Amino acid sequence: MIRYTHLKPHKTLSLLFALSMITLFVGCDATVDETGPRRIVYWEKWSGFESEAAERAVSAFNEKERGKAEDKTGYRPIEVKYVSVARIEQKLLVAIAGSNPPDVAGAYTLMLYPYIDKGAVLDLTLMLENAGITRDHYIPAIWDLGEYHGRMWALPTTPATTALHWNKRLFSEAGLDPETPPSTIEELDALAEKLTKWEVTGPDGQVEIRWGYCPEIPDENKRLIQVGFLPSEPNWWSHGWGHYFGGTLMDTSGEVTSLSPENIRAYEWVASFSRKLGVKNVQRFTSGFGNFSSPQNAFMSGKIAMEIQGVWMYNFIDKYAPGMQWGAAPFPHPGENPEYRRTVSVDSDLIMIPKGSAHPEEAFEFIRFLSSQEGMEMLCLGHRKFSPLKQVSEEFNAMHPHPYIGIFRELAFSPNGFTSSKTGIWNEYRREMGTAVSRIQNLNNTPEQALRIVQERISGAEARNRRMIARRESMR
Amino acid sequence: MDNRRLTGLLFCLPWFIGFGVFMLYPMLAALYYSLSDYSVLLPPVFIGLDNYLELASDGIFWKSLSNTLVYAIGAVSLSMLTSLTLALLLNSRVRGMAFYRTVFFLPSLMPVVASSILWMWMYTGDGGIINTFLETVGITGPAWLADPAFAKPALILMAVWGAGHAMVILLAGLQDIPEHLYEAALLDGANWWHRMVHVTLPMITPVIYFNLIMGIIGSFQVFTQAFIMTGSTGDPERATLFYVLRLYNVAFQDLRMGYACAMAWLLFMMILGLTLVMHKFSTRWVHYERS
Numbered sequence: 052m053i054r055y056t057h058l059k060p061h062k063t064l065s066l067l068f069a070l071s072m073i074t075l076f077v078g079c080d081a082t083v084d085e086t087g088p089r090r091i092v093y094w095e096k097w098s099g100f101e102s103e104a105a106e107r108a109v110s111a112f113n114e115k116e117r118g119k120a121e122d123k124t125g126y127r128p129i130e131v132k133y134v135s136v137a138r139i140e141q142k143l144l145v146a147i148a149g150s151n152p153p154d155v156a157g158a159y160t161l162m163l164y165p166y167i168d169k170g171a172v173l174d175l176t177l178m179l180e181n182a183g184i185t186r187d188h189y190i191p192a193i194w195d196l197g198e199y200h201g202r203m204w205a206l207p208t209t210p211a212t213t214a215l216h217w218n219k220r221l222f223s224e225a226g227l228d229p230e231t232p233p234s235t236i237e238e239l240d241a242l243a244e245k246l247t248k249w250e251v252t253g254p255d256g257q258v259e260i261r262w263g264y265c266p267e268i269p270d271e272n273k274r275l276i277q278v279g280f281l282p283s284e285p286n287w288w289s290h291g292w293g294h295y296f297g298g299t300l301m302d303t304s305g306e307v308t309s310l311s312p313e314n315i316r317a318y319e320w321v322a323s324f325s326r327k328l329g330v331k332n333v334q335r336f337t338s339g340f341g342n343f344s345s346p347q348n349a350f351m352s353g354k355i356a357m358e359i360q361g362v363w364m365y366n367f368i369d370k371y372a373p374g375m376q377w378g379a380a381p382f383p384h385p386g387e388n389p390e391y392r393r394t395v396s397v398d399s400d401l402i403m404i405p406k407g408s409a410h411p412e413e414a415f416e417f418i419r420f421l422s423s424q425e426g427m428e429m430l431c432l433g434h435r436k437f438s439p440l441k442q443v444s445e446e447f448n449a450m451h452p453h454p455y456i457g458i459f460r461e462l463a464f465s466p467n468g469f470t471s472s473k474t475g476i477w478n479e480y481r482r483e484m485g486t487a488v489s490r491i492q493n494l495n496n497t498p499e500q501a502l503r504i505v506q507e508r509i510s511g512a513e514a515r516n517r518r519m520i521a522r523r524e525s526m527r
Numbered sequence: 528m529d530n531r532r533l534t535g536l537l538f539c540l541p542w543f544i545g546f547g548v549f550m551l552y553p554m555l556a557a558l559y560y561s562l563s564d565y566s567v568l569l570p571p572v573f574i575g576l577d578n579y580l581e582l583a584s585d586g587i588f589w590k591s592l593s594n595t596l597v598y599a600i601g602a603v604s605l606s607m608l609t610s611l612t613l614a615l616l617l618n619s620r621v622r623g624m625a626f627y628r629t630v631f632f633l634p635s636l637m638p639v640v641a642s643s644i645l646w647m648w649m650y651t652g653d654g655g656i657i658n659t660f661l662e663t664v665g666i667t668g669p670a671w672l673a674d675p676a677f678a679k680p681a682l683i684l685m686a687v688w689g690a691g692h693a694m695v696i697l698l699a700g701l702q703d704i705p706e707h708l709y710e711a712a713l714l715d716g717a718n719w720w721h722r723m724v725h726v727t728l729p730m731i732t733p734v735i736y737f738n739l740i741m742g743i744i745g746s747f748q749v750f751t752q753a754f755i756m757t758g759s760t761g762d763p764e765r766a767t768l769f770y771v772l773r774l775y776n777v778a779f780q781d782l783r784m785g786y787a788c789a790m791a792w793l794l795f796m797m798i799l800g801l802t803l804v805m806h807k808f809s810t811r812w813v814h815y816e817r818s
Contacts, residue, residue: 141779148567165782169568271667274653334670335652406568478780482760489764493675508586515581519564522572 088116088130091154091410091417094146096139096400100366101209104433105157109133111429112420129413131155143405147171152405155414158205160196160398160471161478167199168475168520173404176203178415184422190460192397192468193439199473205403206422207439209431211361212462213288213396214455215239215383219376221246221277221356225262232357232378235386236295236320239357243279246356247328250274264327275328275336280357282321283492284337284349288359288396290484292317294469295394296385300480301472307513309484310499310506318491318498325492333492346371361398362436362459369452379455381462397468399439437463475520476512483508554795557788565785578789588790590765591773597679598769599746602686606742607735610690614697615727628698635691643755646685647672650756672757675766682752682767693738700734701727732813740802747798750775770794 095105109131116128134153136142140162146152158166166172175197179185186194189207197205219229225246233239249261251273265273278284282292290300298313308314325333340354341347344367349355351372359382368375384391402421404414420426424440428447431438435453437460453459462468471477487501496504561578563571582588617628634642649656652670661668671681704727712722728735750771753761759776761768770790778787 144567144779144782166568169566169782171568331670331674334673338650338652338670338673339654476781478776482776482780485760485762486765489675489762493764495675495764522564523569526572 086127088120088128089410089413090130090132091413092132092134093155093157093414093417094134094136094139094143094153095157096136096159097157098135098137101434102135104430105135106133107433108421108426108430112417112426115420129416131417144171147405147407150407152407154404154408154410155417156403156405157208158401158403160401161481163197163205163401163403164199164471164473164477165475167204168516170523171406172204173406173408173411174202174204175206175404175415175418179203179206182415182419184419188441189439190441190463192465192470193399193463196397196399196470197401197403205401206418207399208402208421208427209434209436210397210399210439210463211363211436212398212459212468213359213361214379214381214458214462215357216350216360216364216377216379217357218350218353218355219378221353225356229376230378232380233383234380235383237386239280239383240323243324243357244327246277246279247275248277250276266327270329270332273332275332277353278328278333278336278355280324281328281333281337281355282324283333283488284340284355284358285343285360286485286488289488290481291396291469292321292488294396294467295382295391296320297388297391299469299472300484301474305474305513307480307506307509309487309509310502314502315498318488318502321488322491322494322498325494330493343367344371348372351375361396362453362456363434365453365455366435379458381458381465391467393462393465394467394469395462395465397463397470439463474513474516476509476516479512480505480509557791560785561789561792563785565788566782567784568782571785574785578786579793581786582789582793587765587768587773591761591768591770594679594761594766594768595747595749595770598683598749599743601680601683602746602749603739603742605683606686606690606693607738609687610693610697610738611735613690613694614701617694617698618701628695632691632695635689635694637688639751640755642685642688643752646681646688646752647756650681673763675764678757678763678766682749682756685752686746693742696738697731697734700731704730729814730816733815736805736809736813740805743801743805744798747771747794 093109095102097105113128113130116130120126120128139157140159143152143156143158143162163172184206188194190210193207193210196207197203215232217232222229227242227245233242244263247262247264249265249268251259251261251265251268253259253272260276261268261273283289293300293309293311293314294317296313296317298311298317299308300314302308336354337349340349341352346352348367348371350358350360350364351368360379364379368377381393382395384394402418404411404418408414421430422440424438424442424444427438427440428444432447432450435451435456437443437451437456438447448456472480474480483505487496487505490496490501491498560571562573562575564574564577565571613631617624617631621627637645650671652658652668652673655668655671657671658668669677671677708726708730709722712726717725748771749769753767753769753772754775757763757767759772759780761772771794774787774790774794777783777790
């Protein structure tokens, strides 16, 4: 039995302190093996089957490196450790700030430009030049996503474009041709009306189904059960409707252009759905939508007949509504503006080397493999997306399960493709637009009023960001 | 220094280290960052009071502050009223009271994330349990979380869910009231209402005061419910953009940590100020048994 006298409190505490320090330093193992493989860490934001595809690509790279080591005596192979990281934008921020980032990391376009503005990303321009990787190899709009202020900071991995998705069964039920999607905004409007369905309660309490917008029936007697098209579903691109009418959010010189006539016209169109359907009716109807990633998804459960969605939608349909009859086509353009044909949101997941990476050269070797035709096709096929490279193998096309992958790839070449505005305040801009669109859809502001607020606020934010960059520059 | 003193200090040391490393240093660092242009990714650059001056003219900051004040007033009063009513009911001598007390306390044990998702379903415009009930009495309920006029009240109403903690503390306070005070009041001919107003409430004012302070501090920091139920942008139309939500956006989405630190310090000063004011006025209405 231990007697109290043996446990001098301050000695016990000192011992505990010493033990904790030892544990701390043992935890921070800084030993470097100069003979074994060169280990690098790769953080990626994907999960599920997307993560599995990335792991396969990593394994293929590691395998190749081991092969090189076998062929060449003294060659130390690179070994990539793949780590799937949720909420990567926040964890990467902390890791970079703590000078302990991964060697290579996946990124969203949303986070790239603010990170570059804050000096957190390694400039890849020279490395790409030396490796002979150029814009010519890529679909130009997708390559450009990694470019900022004339330098290359990241390479695309799995790209995405958007298209109009339509439910063929609902088209047939409404007596429409299920194989003919709308090609102009006017056609979209007309089809949307025909595909809208209400449950109407008559004076005798009897319930009947009525098609169209039914403005003659008071709101208290009708309940929306199906809508042809709603600009707010999904609302991920609510900031981008101006592009479909020739507008932009920022011009080439970086000036904020939210209050342009094109944008006002676009949001008048957005507001027209609230007028035709009734704000409260839409709010009640959409509040019943299930999770995007579930069988209760508004499009997959048949509550919405047409919606704008990305190339990834096929993966969700395949999982949650495998028997669904659906189609994908370029989003319609205003009838009087054929020059805005094939306007499309172009985006991509990216790969970059965070500032402070302990092994930038090895990290770039891995990026180089991933951006090769072999690596890219392995990854994009696993993600069921198209390759960002111009050159695509016949096997890739033959093996691709997405029935409309060709349309999404073609759209990536469209001259009317648009991307996130390249500014360090893009998150702020997007949020401000989101609130403005919410006001417009609730008919609490006219598009002009709402966009004017955005114009003023974001011009101020942009000026502030430029002041911040100038201050940093002057201190260098 | 004698051995006993050293021993005492050593026993206090873990707390001092914890407080210094995890509280004092971050607070002081945040104060410095609030006077800097700081993005986390780059070293801070001292800019004086610029962040605070910008806050004064930031419309979204004022919107988030007013949202938070409305929420605090609504949620604290509603949850105080509910917890007091429940505590009074659960203080009566009824068979199986332990069961009822457990039942009413249970919801407050549920994690906020789970209860937020549950309330989202309850608030569904079409087919949600609340609107379905309203329909049975002839009222067409709103799309609670999608309607700018109803989103904030919906979150305030949800505060009732967490009234269990305050209820338990109040219940303890109620059970601590000496029986002889009620007997004396009865002898004086006091009815139920008189006993409530002149005995029960004055005797539990210290507990009410404690719950009020904790409730206000908690409601000024409201975040999780809004983040899950209406998104980080405080939809619809910023009706649920609360102070800490705005702070989170500025810090982690816009990478303006200096500005966010200024917001955090202002929040700290506001809560501190409010607590001190309440403390000052508490002498007028809080009765301690010993005094």
